[in-house]
Amino acid sequence: MQIRKLGILLIIGLACIVYGCKKDDTNAVLNAPETVSGFTTTAPTVVLSGANDSVAVTDFKWQAPGYGFSAATSYTLIFDTPSDTSGTNAWANAIKMTIPANSLEKSFLGMDFNKIMNQLGLPFDVASPIIVRLKSDINQSTGAASTIPSIYSDLSMTVTPYQVILIYPKLYVAGDFLVPNWTQLDQSGWILASVKSDGFYEGYVNFPNAGNNFKLCTLPSWNGINYGWGGSGTTISGSGSAGNCYFGGPGYCKVAADVNAMTISYTPTNWAVAGDFNSWSVSANPMTFSTVTNQWTATNISLTAGSTFKFVGDPGWASSFGLDAKGNLAFGGGNIIAAKSGVFTVTLDLSTGAGNYSYSVK
Numbered sequence: 001m002q003i004r005k006l007g008i009l010l011i012i013g014l015a016c017i018v019y020g021c022k023k024d025d026t027n028a029v030l031n032a033p034e035t036v037s038g039f040t041t042t043a044p045t046v047v048l049s050g051a052n053d054s055v056a057v058t059d060f061k062w063q064a065p066g067y068g069f070s071a072a073t074s075y076t077l078i079f080d081t082p083s084d085t086s087g088t089n090a091w092a093n094a095i096k097m098t099i100p101a102n103s104l105e106k107s108f109l110g111m112d113f114n115k116i117m118n119q120l121g122l123p124f125d126v127a128s129p130i131i132v133r134l135k136s137d138i139n140q141s142t143g144a145a146s147t148i149p150s151i152y153s154d155l156s157m158t159v160t161p162y163q164v165i166l167i168y169p170k171l172y173v174a175g176d177f178l179v180p181n182w183t184q185l186d187q188s189g190w191i192l193a194s195v196k197s198d199g200f201y202e203g204y205v206n207f208p209n210a211g212n213n214f215k216l217c218t219l220p221s222w223n224g225i226n227y228g229w230g231g232s233g234t235t236i237s238g239s240g241s242a243g244n245c246y247f248g249g250p251g252y253c254k255v256a257a258d259v260n261a262m263t264i265s266y267t268p269t270n271w272a273v274a275g276d277f278n279s280w281s282v283s284a285n286p287m288t289f290s291t292v293t294n295q296w297t298a299t300n301i302s303l304t305a306g307s308t309f310k311f312v313g314d315p316g317w318a319s320s321f322g323l324d325a326k327g328n329l330a331f332g333g334g335n336i337i338a339a340k341s342g343v344f345t346v347t348l349d350l351s352t353g354a355g356n357y358s359y360s361v362k
Contacts, residue, residue, distance in 0.1 A: 036136045038063035039153035047160040048117065052110035058157075059107040065136050065151060075099040077106060078133040079116055085131050095119050117161035121327035124163040125360045126339060132157055163358050168193040170353065171201045171227070171257060175214030184220040189294035192216065192257060193353030199260040202354035204269070206291065207249035214245050216257055227259065236264045252289060254319070269319050271296045273346050275309025275335075282312045287348060294351035301346050303361070308335035311348050311359065321348065321357065329357045
């Protein structure tokens with residue numbers, strides 16, 4: 001009897017062992033996919049403008065990677081220029097966007113996509129190549145990062161962004177030379193802006209007359225502080241009894257006002273395009289100012305792809321605009337590189353106050 005019971009126990013034990021082995025055979029085995037499959041966009045070429053701000057301009061889709069087991073997968077869309085995607089510091093200047101867990105699609109309205117392109121520093125109104133990378137990660141059940149390596153997929157796009165006007169603190173010009181006169185106009189050409197919100201304002205103003213009287217106002221009305229004559233041509237006053245500021249023109253000037261130090265300065269400029277194409281002459285290709293658009297334009301500029309140029313405001317190069325490290329127009333910046341060969345109309349727009357200066361080559 002005891003032997004029989006022992007035999008039954010042995011059979012049960014063996015069954016458990018076999019069952020256990022079979023159960024182990026069904027354990028998940030990690031797959032390590034090399035890329036995220038099916039990463040596509042509905043619009044590989046996108047031209048952005050105010051007209052499509054509220055319209056979906058591109059839709060990214062992809063397939064869930066097969067890791068071999070059920071896991072919460074998170075995704076990141078990464079945007080960058082091709083030149084920043086290789087080398088020691090590859091993707092260092094990329095713009096990243098986290099996608100909700102397990103989502104397999106991300107659509108962008110024109111306004112949102114344009115902001116990303118502006119952050120990348122793409123030139124305005126120019127078709128530029130970008131690389132979009134999709135990064136896939138799986139997380140532990142605790143939410144902590146997994147030790148499983150990230151996987152990626154890349155795609156190429158061409159995007160033409162437009163300039164987003166950033167809103168900085170402003171001073172509005174009101175003067176006897178405006179139409180209607182002595183009215184604060186929240187319009188291009190009549191704005192000084194404070195990029196650092198520190199009381200220092202800068203902008204470019206066209207003074208059309210031999211004598212130009214004006215004030216700088218903190219509001220688009222007379223209900224704020226209105227800065228006028230501070231006792232000399234280089235000082236201002238916020239007193240309600242202060243007279244008008246005065247500039248003897250005509251002249252197109254950079255106007256810099258410091259409401260902390262109560263100072264003002266005027267730098268007359270007359271813009272030209274200088275570069276490889278004209279042996280860096282400051283007189284060969286003068287620009288023409290439009291009182292309608294408040295922009296400077298030069299036509300029939302012959303450029304070769306890879307050649308360089310800058311905007312010059314005076315014969316001695318005391319005033320010039322080039323590009324900063326992010327590709328934005330900047331006072332005293334480096335050379336602008338022509339994207340392609342041809343004959344172009346080049347435009348310089350200094351009308352929107354500091355922080356929003358721009359140019360175009362068309």
